[in-house]
Amino acid sequence: MVQNRDIARVFYEIADILDLLGDRFKTRAYRRAARSIEGLSEHLADIAARGALEEIPGVGKAISGKIQEFLKTGKVKALDELRRKVSPGLIEILRIPEVGPRTVQTLHEKLGISTIEELQKALEEHRIRDLPGFGERSEESIRRNLELYLKQRQRRPLSSAYHLAQKLLKILREVPGVEQIEPAGSLRRWRETVGDLDILIASEKPVPIMKAFTEISDVKQVLAHGSTKSSIILSDGMQVDLRVVKPENFGAALQYFTGSKAHNIVLRRIAQKRKWKLSEYSLSDTKDGSVIAQRTEAEIYEALGMSWVPPELREDTGEIEAAQKNQLPKLVELGDIRGDLHVHTKWSDGRDTVEAMAKAAIQRGYEYIVISDHSKRVRIAKGLAEEKLREQIEEIRKIDEALTDIRILSGVEVEILSDGTLDLTDDALAETDVVTASIHFDTRGSEEEMTERFLQAMENKYVDILAHPTGRLVGQRPSYSVNLDKLMEAAKRHGVFLEINSYRFDLSAVEARRARERGLKLAVNSDAHWAMGLEIMKFGVAVARRGWLEAGDVINTLSFTKLRQIFKHIH
Ligand SMILES: [Zn+2]
Ligand SMILES: [Zn+2]
Known part of the structure; x- marks a missing residue:
C-alpha cells in the first residue's frame, strides 16, 4: 500500500530540485502540497477513489495528476526528468538543515563541491570561510548542521526498526544452538528512532548462527562475517550487527551493548571506585581479574550496589541515583492498560467499523474503548458535524448494548479552531461520553497564540x-510552538488529561516525565x-516508561468504574 509519506517525499524532492534550478514559485507550491499530504490522516488512495484529491490544500490539477500517476505506477516521471538535470550529491547537500539552494550553488560553482564527502573535505580544510558572503561563523554552522544531518540520516522510527528486529529474531531463534537472544542498543531502550540494529545471542556454537545470519534472504551486503561479530546491510539500507557471546558472559554483554553511552560511563566509574572493571565480558576485579558478576544484568547491577535498571531508563537522567536508593519507579506495563x-x-x-474496533479491543483484553472520530473542520478526514455525531452516538449505544464484553464509549476528537473555540456545540459535546480536543x-x-488557543479550549x-x-x-x-508548562498548569486546574499518542510520540518521554513531576x-x-492499529499501544507505553510513569500515572489503567469518576460526563 502506498503511504502518504512516500508521495510527500516525492514532492519534497521535486521542490528541492526546482529550488536548485531557481524556480522559486513552483518550489513553494510543491513544498506546500508535500506538507499537507503529510498532515492527512486519510490514505491518498482513498481520497483519490472519492475523487477528492483537489480538495487537499495546495493540491491543484498538476499535482493531483502526479499523485494519481504515483498511485498507479509507483513513480512520477517528472521527478526522474528533474533528477537528470542535477547531480544527486547536490540534492543531498540541500537536505542538510539550514543549507539552502543559494549556498549549494555557491559551494558548487566556487569550490566544485557536488557531494557530501567533498563538502566534508572542504570543511576540514577550512575552504568555506573564505568564500564571499561566508566567514568562520557560517562555516561552523554548516559543519554543525552536516553532523546533525549525518547522524539523523541513518536513523529510522522505532516502529519500523521494531518490526524488522522481530522478523530477524524469529529467524535467528530457530537456529540450533541459540540459548538466549535479545535486541540491544537503542531498540532495547525503546528510543524514538533507531540507527543500527544490535542483536545479541548467547551460544556455545557461533558458526552456524553467523552463517544463518549472513545468509538471510534480505541481505544486500555482508560487511563482516566473524565468529563473534557479523554485520550485514539489509536491502532497505538498515545495518544489523550480531554478536554471539558465551552464555556465561551474556548479562555483561547485554548490559554493555544496551547502553546508553552516558549510563554506562557512570556505571564504569562506580566500578572503578571499587577497583573493579566493567566490560562487555564481565564485572571483574582489576587486580587479579577474578569475575564478580557476568551471567545476568541483575547480578551486575546488584554487585554495583543498585537495583536492576529497566533499559528504558538508562539515559543517565537520575536513574542510577534512584537505583542506588532502591527508589526506581515501578514502570507502567502494556498489561496494565485496560x-x-x-x-x-x-x-x-x-x-474499520465501530463494531470491528470494539471487537479488536476485546481481543486485546480491554475493558473499554472510546470511539473518537474527527469533527467537521477536519474535512479531509470526513469530520462529523453535530447531526452526524448524534447518529454515530446512537449506533455506538446500540453496539455497546449488544457486545457485553466491553464498554464502548462515544467520544469525539473535536478540533480547536484558530480562535480557541471548539468545532462542535456544547450541546453536541454533552451527548458524548468523552471529549478529546x-x-x-x-x-x-x-507560541502565545497557540498556547492561548489550547488554554481557551480547556x-x-x-x-x-x-x-x-x-x-x-x-x-x-x-x-x-506552544508553551507546554502553561498547558500542564491549566490541565491540572481544569481536570484535563494530556495524551501520549502512540503513533506520533507526542508527548515525548521527556515531556511526559515533566507532566508526571507536576x-x-x-x-x-x-x-x-x-x-490492527490498536497494536501500537506498546510504543505509547514505551514513551510512558521512558518518562518514568507508573501505572497510577496513566488513566487508562483504571477500571471502568474508576475511569467513570475522573471523566466529566460519561453517561
Ligand atoms: Zn485522532
Ligand atoms: Zn488527531
Whole structure:
C-alpha cells in the first residue's frame, strides 16, 4: 500500500530540485502540497477513489495528476526528468538543515563541491570561510548542521526498526544452538528512532548462527562475517550487527551493548571506585581479574550496589541515583492498560467499523474503548458535524448494548479552531461520553497564540483530554510552538488529561516525565485508524516508561468504574 509519506517525499524532492534550478514559485507550491499530504490522516488512495484529491490544500490539477500517476505506477516521471538535470550529491547537500539552494550553488560553482564527502573535505580544510558572503561563523554552522544531518540520516522510527528486529529474531531463534537472544542498543531502550540494529545471542556454537545470519534472504551486503561479530546491510539500507557471546558472559554483554553511552560511563566509574572493571565480558576485579558478576544484568547491577535498571531508563537522567536508593519507579506495563481512549472508525477517516474496533479491543483484553472520530473542520478526514455525531452516538449505544464484553464509549476528537473555540456545540459535546480536543489546522501561530488557543479550549467544561498537544510527528514534523508548562498548569486546574499518542510520540518521554513531576495524569492512546492499529499501544507505553510513569500515572489503567469518576460526563 502506498503511504502518504512516500508521495510527500516525492514532492519534497521535486521542490528541492526546482529550488536548485531557481524556480522559486513552483518550489513553494510543491513544498506546500508535500506538507499537507503529510498532515492527512486519510490514505491518498482513498481520497483519490472519492475523487477528492483537489480538495487537499495546495493540491491543484498538476499535482493531483502526479499523485494519481504515483498511485498507479509507483513513480512520477517528472521527478526522474528533474533528477537528470542535477547531480544527486547536490540534492543531498540541500537536505542538510539550514543549507539552502543559494549556498549549494555557491559551494558548487566556487569550490566544485557536488557531494557530501567533498563538502566534508572542504570543511576540514577550512575552504568555506573564505568564500564571499561566508566567514568562520557560517562555516561552523554548516559543519554543525552536516553532523546533525549525518547522524539523523541513518536513523529510522522505532516502529519500523521494531518490526524488522522481530522478523530477524524469529529467524535467528530457530537456529540450533541459540540459548538466549535479545535486541540491544537503542531498540532495547525503546528510543524514538533507531540507527543500527544490535542483536545479541548467547551460544556455545557461533558458526552456524553467523552463517544463518549472513545468509538471510534480505541481505544486500555482508560487511563482516566473524565468529563473534557479523554485520550485514539489509536491502532497505538498515545495518544489523550480531554478536554471539558465551552464555556465561551474556548479562555483561547485554548490559554493555544496551547502553546508553552516558549510563554506562557512570556505571564504569562506580566500578572503578571499587577497583573493579566493567566490560562487555564481565564485572571483574582489576587486580587479579577474578569475575564478580557476568551471567545476568541483575547480578551486575546488584554487585554495583543498585537495583536492576529497566533499559528504558538508562539515559543517565537520575536513574542510577534512584537505583542506588532502591527508589526506581515501578514502570507502567502494556498489561496494565485496560482500554484505549482515542480511536477512529469509518465514521471519519478510519478504515474499520465501530463494531470491528470494539471487537479488536476485546481481543486485546480491554475493558473499554472510546470511539473518537474527527469533527467537521477536519474535512479531509470526513469530520462529523453535530447531526452526524448524534447518529454515530446512537449506533455506538446500540453496539455497546449488544457486545457485553466491553464498554464502548462515544467520544469525539473535536478540533480547536484558530480562535480557541471548539468545532462542535456544547450541546453536541454533552451527548458524548468523552471529549478529546486537538489541533490539526492553522498550526503556524506564535507560541502565545497557540498556547492561548489550547488554554481557551480547556476552559470548555466538556473537554477531558488534549490529544497530541505539541503536534509533533516523530521524524516527520516538528512540534508547533506552544508553551507546554502553561498547558500542564491549566490541565491540572481544569481536570484535563494530556495524551501520549502512540503513533506520533507526542508527548515525548521527556515531556511526559515533566507532566508526571507536576502531578498530572496522562492518557496513553493508540489513535488507531484501523483495528490492527490498536497494536501500537506498546510504543505509547514505551514513551510512558521512558518518562518514568507508573501505572497510577496513566488513566487508562483504571477500571471502568474508576475511569467513570475522573471523566466529566460519561453517561
Ligand atoms: Zn488527531
Ligand atoms: Zn485522532
